Amino acid sequence: MVREQKRGEERKERILEAALGVFSRRGYRDAAMDEIAGESETSKGGVYFHFPNKQTIFLALLDRMANLLMKRAEEAIAVEPDPVKRIDAALLVVLKTFGDHRSLARLFLVEAMGAGREFNNKMLEMRRSFAGLITRHLDDAVSEGAIPPLDTNLAGVAWFGALNEVVTHWVLESDPEPLEHQYPALRDLLRRSIGVPQSTQIDNETNGNMA
Amino acid sequence: MVREQKRGEERKERILEAALGVFSRRGYRDAAMDEIAGESETSKGGVYFHFPNKQTIFLALLDRMANLLMKRAEEAIAVEPDPVKRIDAALLVVLKTFGDHRSLARLFLVEAMGAGREFNNKMLEMRRSFAGLITRHLDDAVSEGAIPPLDTNLAGVAWFGALNEVVTHWVLESDPEPLEHQYPALRDLLRRSIGVPQSTQIDNETNGNMA
Amino acid sequence: MVREQKRGEERKERILEAALGVFSRRGYRDAAMDEIAGESETSKGGVYFHFPNKQTIFLALLDRMANLLMKRAEEAIAVEPDPVKRIDAALLVVLKTFGDHRSLARLFLVEAMGAGREFNNKMLEMRRSFAGLITRHLDDAVSEGAIPPLDTNLAGVAWFGALNEVVTHWVLESDPEPLEHQYPALRDLLRRSIGVPQSTQIDNETNGNMA
């Protein structure tokens, strides 16, 4: 029984992987359940046994990406005491994560937008939770006196948007250079935007290069 | 003859208006040519007489929005001698333009993304041209000594993304407040991000914080 | 499993039969997939599950007729040692086969011609293979000394055409008499055309003239 459960999970996993490939290759609307079934070495009925419909599969993938990002960002933040450096760390980890998963990034930032009315709420919620994460940490930095007061709500949204756009360009480009190369300049831009004192900024100038 | 031409143009215009409504109500894929025809008080054949296919209509609408934005931004910039204020002016005009055309904004920022592979190039091109506009003026500001040197390419992309995201939230929200309300905080954030000296900033500080 | 396969084949067969009816009633272009589906007691999707498109169904029917004819003709030929009688036998069998399948005959000789450019190659190939069959046996007859030398390639084509035309008239006529009635006269005509010696001809003279 336990074995069967595992087999079930494996199958489910295979379906999700196949779906990721198909969705990011064809886009949400042009992805056919047939192709997802074929690519996951199942039958169409098999897919429908594990997922009630196409939308759910897409949403599961979206959630997976969101959780992956969130988790990694929180982890990176957790080990860093300095509020400003926390944000730097989170930024880097997000760039790295997207950079390693271009398909997921495309799904998340490109395909999900116009996938249909049904996804708008979900998208808004996700975007809000990312912006909220940023806002929260900016609030921390403000209350610790590391940066001057500002509209952190707006900053959260705007930062997410800036990041988003950089990644989107990278996703849409046919032959892009590694996403992480954008880190130093983006970090400086964002820091400045919230009035991080020059001194701190110099401190970290060194790690302009990363893996 | 002139009258006929005008009639033709009017009909074309009616179709575009109807299409805008349908596209932004249903999304690109779920928009039916039938509905566009119905809403423009034409027949399906009539629509196809004026446009070769669905894609072309969508693209025409996208172009229209892009041109509208570009034109207004350039105009706002043209009358402003101070490089920093130029950017402020452009920002405001973009917020106002989107704010007045929520449907077009939705089309431009939300629906166009996942409309299909065929639109990706067009989208990238448009996003690049906006980012490029910003970059160009940032370069001017740098060369005039108004702001310190920075990676203006990245800044262009990031600014466009920030703006984009703010507008997108506003588009997806069910009951949003006027988009222009975001102007002061966004302006400050962006200014700071490029190291605009505090003094200039104080000038406009009046309409500062909002929740 | 075997049962399922059989069910699948039955369904496919039903579709082909329905298609034959519809194609020969309406012609290739005016045949609607809807009608084929309806007549085969399936849904449109069902038809498309078994055949990728309309063209393929038509081609399958054409192939079926061609194979049926070829097979029967070869069989009739196989049991007959005398080269001239072989040809007589083949002729008779072709007339009988068409005579028993007026719809297929119409499809094969009338509808297939103007069905569209896509079918021209196929048609030419089929016509060539029939003409070739005749040519081959005429060659045999020549080499056995049963008939004098002649341009057997041309004769193959011409014979096929003669046969074709006789059948076509019969197909297009609103109230035709049995096709086989044409056999004796056609046989004599064809025999004479290749110079079959009178003696052999007399053998079968019995069922000679008809109006």
Add this chain to the structure above:
Amino acid sequence: MVREQKRGEERKERILEAALGVFSRRGYRDAAMDEIAGESETSKGGVYFHFPNKQTIFLALLDRMANLLMKRAEEAIAVEPDPVKRIDAALLVVLKTFGDHRSLARLFLVEAMGAGREFNNKMLEMRRSFAGLITRHLDDAVSEGAIPPLDTNLAGVAWFGALNEVVTHWVLESDPEPLEHQYPALRDLLRRSIGVPQSTQIDNETNGNMA
């Protein structure tokens, strides 16, 4: 007024020529009135002024070919006293006429067949009238004692079919040699089929080559 009439006729002629090109290039069904209009330097409305519908244009073209063939054949026959030679002459003239008008031949023999139910009667009638022409002259030959009695009705049909098929192969072939090359062999075949005495046949063996 006379000039206008002439202009009208010219226009009509241009339309027919254009239609011939389009029909034989695309086939009856795939020929668009738009293209016919464009190619005849008229408007769609213009075409409809001169012809009530598409079918009529096609029929006019068919008639034209039929008349051309008939007329030339009758002419060739008229100047020839010997009944057997008459038939030879008609055959040659038909081969030449088709050979010089491959588009018309395609229209007449290929496209017309599957153009739709509406044309079947017309086609049958045309085929009958050609077969009838042959039959008539065979009857003459019989009554003059030039050939032995035979089923001339069938022979007419079969001959027309033989000729038809030879021309059809030539039409469908991608790179055919001149149609007239088939004349000598076809003539001999047909002669033999009606039992033309050997002597006559030898007489004409000379003109195996033609213009």
Add this chain to the structure above:
DNA sequence: GATGAATGAGCATTCATTCAT
């Protein structure tokens, strides 16, 4: 006579989803 905008019925094909086996 001519034009070309407009009409609208028609149609092949796709695809998410269901369900008997």
Add this chain to the structure above:
DNA sequence: AATGAATGAATGCTCATTCAT
């Protein structure tokens, strides 16, 4: 659990024909 045959609604696009100007 899994299969794959079957469903049927949905939709972009074509084109002969009409008719106001």
